Amino acid sequence: MSTGPERCDVVIVGAGLSGIAAAVELSTAHPERTFLMLDQREDLGGTWDLFRYPGIRSDSDMFTLGYSFKPWTNEQSIASGAAILDYLRDTAAEYGLQSHLRLGRRVRRVDWSSGSAAWTLEVDTEKGTETYLGQGVFKTAYTADKKVPVPEFEVVHDLKADLVLEKGGFSGKDIVVINPDFVNHVAESKSETYKHFGKFQPETIICDDHAEYMAALEKLKGELVVVKEPVSSGGESVYIGSRAEVKASAPEHYPLLVQEFMDTSVGIEGITDGIHDLRIKLCGNRIIGGMVRVPAPGEYRANRKQGGKIKHLFAEEIPAEAVKIAMEIDHYFAKYPRFYCIDLANTTNGWKLIELNHKPGLSYDHESPAASSVNEKIAEYLIEVCP
Ligand SMILES: Cc1cc2nc3c(=O)[nH]c(=O)nc-3n(C[C@H](O)[C@H](O)[C@H](O)COP(=O)(O)OP(=O)(O)OC[C@H]3O[C@@H](n4cnc5c(N)ncnc54)[C@H](O)[C@@H]3O)c2cc1C
Numbered sequence: 381m382s383t384g385p386e387r388c389d390v391v392i393v394g395a396g397l398s399g400i401a402a403a404v405e406l407s408t409a410h411p412e413r414t415f416l417m418l419d420q421r422e423d424l425g426g427t428w429d430l431f432r433y434p435g436i437r438s439d440s441d442m443f444t445l446g447y448s449f450k451p452w453t454n455e456q457s458i459a460s461g462a463a464i465l466d467y468l469r470d471t472a473a474e475y476g477l478q479s480h481l482r483l484g485r486r487v488r489r490v491d492w493s494s495g496s497a498a499w500t501l502e503v504d505t506e507k508g509t510e511t512y513l514g515q516g517v518f519k520t521a522y523t524a525d526k527k528v529p530v531p532e533f534e535v536v537h538d539l540k541a542d543l544v545l546e547k548g549g550f551s552g553k554d555i556v557v558i559n560p561d562f563v564n565h566v567a568e569s570k571s572e573t574y575k576h577f578g579k580f581q582p583e584t585i586i587c588d589d590h591a592e593y594m595a596a597l598e599k600l601k602g603e604l605v606v607v608k609e610p611v612s613s614g615g616e617s618v619y620i621g622s623r624a625e626v627k628a629s630a631p632e633h634y635p636l637l638v639q640e641f642m643d644t645s646v647g648i649e650g651i652t653d654g655i656h657d658l659r660i661k662l663c664g665n666r667i668i669g670g671m672v673r674v675p676a677p678g679e680y681r682a683n684r685k686q687g688g689k690i691k692h693l694f695a696e697e698i699p700a701e702a703v704k705i706a707m708e709i710d711h712y713f714a715k716y717p718r719f720y721c722i723d724l725a726n727t728t729n730g731w732k733l734i735e736l737n738h739k740p741g742l743s744y745d746h747e748s749p750a751a752s753s754v755n756e757k758i759a760e761y762l763i764e765v766c767p
Contacts, residue, residue, distance in 0.1 A: 385512055386510070389515055391514035395419040396427055396429075399417055400477065403477050404447070417481050418503060420486035421483065424477075425468050428468060429465060434625055435621070437459060450474070457689060485504070489501070498514065499513065543765060546561075547739055559720060567720055570637055580732060580733035587634060587636050590632075593638065596638040597638060604620060605622075605641055606639040607636055609636060644725040651691070651699075652691070656673060656725065658702060659672075659721050660721060663718070663757060669693060669757065705722075705733065742755055742758070743755060
């Protein structure tokens with residue numbers, strides 16, 4: 381027996397952090413509107429349901445990343461993936477979202493019909509294709525900083541941009557592109573980063589098959605090892621743990637990078653005493669600031685509750701040795717317009733490169749003069765490179 385399309389005013393695609401926010405905002409602002417939330421996964425939570433590797437945690441503080449309508453009350457501000465998933469589940473339960481959820485449904489195609497003023501969604505499920513009709517318009521947009529109402533979207537086709545901050549997929553010409561393909565590729569691909577800057581990294585072995593992987597796990601020193609997929613970002617697809625743990629949770633496709641775990645407990649003199657990582661932010665050929673991320677004592681690794689804080693730094697506060705490595709790396713990108721980060725750590729074996737980050741955000745800590753100074757310097761840089 382076939383059933384007709386499921387209809388509603390608004391279809392929200394994705395039941396992650398953003399989709400849940402959209403659902404809450406929509407149901408609060410417009411209780412009269414009907415809506416459905418579709419997600420290809422079998423549970424809500426998006427990122428925080430997908431990634432379960434040991435040690436997964438937020439990068440920024442949850443007091444900022446959490447919802448304005450449901451403030452984060454857990455005392456750990458840098459929270460574990462499990463704690464964030466619980467928070468999302470609690471939010472969904474509190475706002476009665478379960479009945480709106482349609483899980484195991486991947487939206488394959490979306491068509492707008494001006495005649496019927498409706499969206500038609502073709503949705504793949506295990507059992508075949510379903511159709512959904514949605515007639516509403518989104519009234520809310522989400523950013524990590526805050527949720528802002530967007531009265532209406534207007535699609536502008538003939539917009540001429542002065543410059544583009546490339547985050548993927550831009551193919552225009554005759555425009556200044558900040559982070560052109562080369563910069564993004566080297567930063568995004570961990571094997572490319574290693575190929576170019578391996579000398580700054582802890583011992584790393586690229587494994588093309590299972591035998592090489594097993595041999596690498598045996599070869600590397602230390603109690604903990606790090607396994608990374610060649611392309612990942614935001615901590616995705618990075619597995620940290622004992623050999624037994626990473627053997628159990630690492631993916632089975634290759635290549636993989638196996639890396640010595642960095643012991644950062646030596647801290648950074650004058651900045652922090654213990655485990656940390658140091659993010660250096662760069663625009664063009666200069667360091668514009670940085671931040672150090674410090675987990676709570678004893679709460680850094682796999683399967684432990686984590687907590688910590690971010691301290692923003694002025695460029696002048698970054699230790700000379702770290703600056704030296706950063707500038708050597710940056711020299712490599714000298715001819716490209718760029719805004720990116722270099723993550724380093726001071727380890728028992730000296731300063732080491734963790735990774736590059738080509739999609740940095742702005743710093744939202746308005747209380748911190750160092751964070752505000754970074755934003756000002758980004759603005760200055762944009763003016764400088766703008767034709
Ligand atoms: C280790 C780690 C740390 C992070 N830390 C931070 C942080 O500190 N601050 C920060 O701002 N961000 C951080 N991020 C980024 C993180 O992804 C966001 O915080 C946030 O979870 C994104 O939520 P989202 O709902 O936009 O996307 P997602 O969580 O990716 O959810 C999108 C959902 O849409 C579904 N979906 C996508 N396409 C379809 C389709 N065609 N049909 C049906 N369903 C679909 C997906 O299955 C998914 O469930 C981190 C990410 C990781 C991995």
